[in-house]
Each structure stands twice: as C-alpha cells, then as structure tokens.
Amino acid sequence: MSYYAQIAINILVLLSLGVSLNLLLGYAGRVSMAQSILFGVGAFTAARFALPPLTDSYSSNVSGVGYGLGWPWWAATIAAIVVTFLAALIISLPAVRLVKGEYLILLTLAFQLGGQQLMTVWDTVTGGPFGVAGIPSIKIGGLSFSTLKPDSTVRFALLMLVVAIIIIAITWALGESPFGRLLKTLREQESVLPSVGKSPVRPELLTFGITAGIAGGVGALFAFSQGAMTPVNFGLDLSILIVSVVVLGGVGNLWGTIVGAIILGALDPILSNFVGDAAIPWRAVIYGGALVVMMLVRPQGLIPEGFGRRRGKGLAEDISLDEAMVRLSRVTVAQGAEGASALEVTGLKKSFGGLVAVGGASFTIPEGKITALIGPNGAGKTTIFNMITGTMKPDEGTVVLHGEDITNLSVVEVARKGIARSFQDVRICEQMTVLDNVAVAVPGQPGEGIASLVFRPLRARKVERAVRQRALECLALFGIADKANEVVGELSYGDQKLVAIARLLATDADVLLLDEPTSGVDPANVEGVMQGVMRLRDLGRTVCLVEHSVHFVQRLADRAVFLDQGIVLAEGTVEELINQKELADLYFGS
DSSP: OHHHHHHHHHHHHHHHHHHHHHHHIIIIIISSOOOHHHHHHHHHHHHHHHHHOOOOOOOTSSSEEEEEEEEHHHHHHHHHHHHHHHHHHHHHHHHHHHTTHHHHHHHHHHHHHHHHHHHHHHHHOOEEEEEEEOOOOOEEETHHHHHHHHSHHHHHHHHHHHHHHHHHHHHHHHHHHHHHHHHHHHHTTTHHHTTTTTHHHHHHHHHHHHHHHHHHHHHHHHHHHHSSEEEGGGHHHHHHHHHHHHHHOOTTTTTHHHHHHHHHHHHHHHHHHHHGGGGGGGGHHHHHHHHHHHHHHTTSSOOTTTOOOOOTOOOOOOOHHHHHHHHHHTTTTOSTTTOOEEEEEEEEEEEEEEEEEEEEEEEEETTTTTTEEEOOOSSSSHHHHHHHHTSSSOOOEEEEEEEOOTTOOOOHHHHHHHHEOOTTTOOOOTTSBBEEEHHHOOOEEEEEEGHHHHHHHHHHHHHHHHHHHHHHHHHHEEEEEEEESSBBBGOOHHHHHHHHHHHHHHHOOOOEEEOOOOTTOHHHHHHHHHHHHHHHHHHOOEEEEOOOOOOHHHHHEEEEEEEETTTEEEOOOOHHHHHHHHHHHHHOOO
C-alpha cells in the first residue's frame, strides 16, 4: 500500500508544480525553466526554519546540516512561501522590464543552473552536496505525516491530495477571474493592456511570485515528508519534466495539466516495473520524444484551452442597438462647448537618425467630431498617433488634451487621461472570447487585483457582472453581441476590427484614435465598420482616424487634416482638400 501511496505522492507533487506553472506559462505566456529550483528554495527554507536549534551536543563532523531555528512546521511553510516569492522577484524584475520570449527562457534557465550550483557549494545554508538531514515531519493531532513509515506515507498522500485540490482551486479562481483575463491579454497582445490604461507590470510580477510561492509551499511539504534531501533533488531535469506536464496536457487548461501529470508521473514506475533500472537513462528520451510527437500531432496539448467552455456564460440579457445607444450614452462624458477642441497638437517633430518622420505637425481635433488624418504613405500619420498616445516621445512639440499637457506621459497614463487607440494590425486576443476581449478594457475592475479577489470576493463578482454587461452593450452597438461567446480567432477579419473598436469604447475614453479601421476588411464588411464609427460620434465621442479609403473618409469625416512628410499642408472638409489639385496629386499620385 505504501508503494502506491508513494507513487501517488510523486504524481500529486508533480501535479501541484505543473498547475502553478500553468498560471505563468499557460495564462500569462511566460516560460520559466526555474520551477525546480524554486521548489528547492522552498524545501531548504522550510527545513532550516523547522530543524531544531544548534546545541552543544551537535557534532561538527556530521556531513550536511542538521540544525535550524526550531519553528513549527506550519510557520516554516509560510516562511518558505514568502522566501520563494521574494526569490521569484529576482527573476521577474528583469524579465518584466527587459527580457521577453526566448531570452526569458535563457534567463530562467540560468537562474535554475546557478541556483542549483549555489545550493551545492553553500555548505552553511544547504549543507552543500550532502544536503540537510533530520527534518521533522508534519504532526497534526498526534499523527505523523511523512514517507518514512508505511502508515504515515498513506496519511501524507491524503494530505498531499488535499493540498493539490486547494492549489487547483486557487489557480483556477485566479485564472478565470478578471486578473486571469489580464494575464491572457498579456500573453496574446501585451501592447493592448497599456493602450486601454492598464499596466502589465503588476500582474506579471504577481504571477511570477504566486507561481513561485506555490512551488515553495509544495517544496516545504516535500522536505517534511522526506526527512532529508540534497541539491540533486532539484535539478534541471525536474524543471523540464514540469514544463513537459504543462505542454503535454495543454497550456491554459488546468484539466490538461492534471492529465499530463498523471501520465508522466506514472510513466517512471511503469517503466521501472517492466524494464527495471535500465529504464532510468531512457526516461528523458521518452519524455522528449513524447513532446516532439505532441507538438507535431497536437500542438495545443491533450486538452486545449477553452475545452468545455460553457456558452452563454454571464450574459444576463440580449441587448438591441437602440438599448445599447441609450445605456452607453449615460456613461459618456459631458461634452464641452460647441467648437471646443478636445486635442491640440503643436509643433510635433520626430526623426529616426537622418530620416524626418514628422516635421512640425500642428492641428486641433474638435470635440465630438470625426477628424481624419489623410495623406500619402509615409506622411507620418501613424507616427503622430504613436506620439499622441505616448508610445513614442516627440523630439519637439506638445500634445494637449482638454487643456492638459500630456506630452511626456506614458502610454498607460495617456489612456487613463482619456485617449484610447486601435491598431492597424487589429491586435485582438485570438484565443479569448469576444466578450473577454472587450471586458478587459472596462476601467475600475476590483477583480483585477489579488487583494480584492481574496478579501472582497463578493464585490469583485458583483462588479464583474456589471463589466460583462457593459462589454455586451459595447458589442451590441456594433451589431456583434450575438457573437459574444465565440472565440475571436474564429471570426471574420471585419468582425475582428469591430471587436477592436468595441474594446476602445469600453475604456470610457473621450478621444478614440482609429488606425486604418478598414484596412484588410473585405468590401462586404466595410459598411459595418463605417456604421460603427458613426455611432461613436452619435454617442458624443471624439474620433480621429487614419484611413486611405477616400470613400470611407468622405462619408465619415466632419473635417480632415492633410499631411505630407509629417507637415500639415491643409485642413478643412474632405471635399475641399481633395478638390485641390496639388493635394490630390500627392494623395493619388500624379
């Protein structure tokens, strides 16, 4: 019985580590090869805090370390979680600011290898290559939970099952909350979060920390169950195995991680039973081969993200276009006096080396109107958008929003002041639902903070219902509310453009910048985009758009600004500008 209990313990430990990593890898899209060493940091921390204090009778000739602070097991476990959380910040701070993609893999790999080497040589803390021995077991109500005796092994397996269930519940609650929605957006389109006024830094840091903290807590339980351990227990092969569990099962899906942990966790004892010790060198080959086959045959994993997603989740009612107009008009900011300027651009200049992209552009965007920036390719229109929104800093000039200078603000700060933008390449999150793509932009969501989820869950759920309703209203304005629970990647490109514009509306921003809203849209869907933009004006929003379609601009724009080489050549109605021969020649080519 104890043999099978030990197998169950190994699977449950692997499952817990895999589920926690899935929060970082699956939801946030950040690959970490350091889960094993963080597991080890928690184990050694708990061991040193729980071991009995040093006494005169302790022999210095004993290999390894056998003394500590004498804390109770539960206090040592909390200490392990805190220390591991802080250790994760060492990785996450440079990762959040500087390192992305494959470089993050290299950074975490370096942390894994360097951390294990440090454990091996740091004799006074980890016992060096001999490790730590004499770790007390967990005792609850007079019962011992360890793997040193058959009866206590079964008890520890049951304890580990309870812990694994708790970890799954915590991870699922975070991943399917508004906080998890931020992580999914971060994974698929990181630039979207700043553009809707939400910083990606805090959720990414917290996810690194939470993933590490869970690994540290599991490491503490591992230490108490084993009684002794060495740095060899926390090698790179374990990190690879944990990543394999997540990838095999399916990233972004906790059920997949559970299945992956059971398959790979049971593989070792199965091979040992049939092949014996000869199976040991073949384990890595089998793991690697299974992953290669999986990536070729089913790259989304055994259970892909969104498997079993319920249709109609959270939708309270169907909303008509007229109802959406009424409801959204109630939250639209009050408009200024007739003819007032929402945005003033003065003397903007931007050069890239010797190339002048914008050569001193100055213009105003009137309140509650649609203004088009037109001109030939390379006129600097998108560069001006980038400088207005804080993506680029101008070499000279100012941007003033409602009388406030916002020139040197960050992208997040500009969005919070009331400017939101779309992108020429759409930048929607293809694996998320239409509703979630829009809901992520709604401001003031307490569920995006860990503290509110933990201490005020009822309020977070109440606001989340209102957020989803608001997102549905924005979708109804563009006639796509019936697609709210469809995955965005399955929509037509025209509908994806509408989702991106609906996301802008959800921000409550006063000024909306649309970068080529009909680019790549088939003619049958252009009319839908056009009607949607006109409804933004009907709500009183100020719209500025960059668009090459003269027909689109003529039907929509109240006024236009003609640019060439980053200089404003003329302002007026579209007809007035196009009727000027020299401007028409520049625009269409002579």
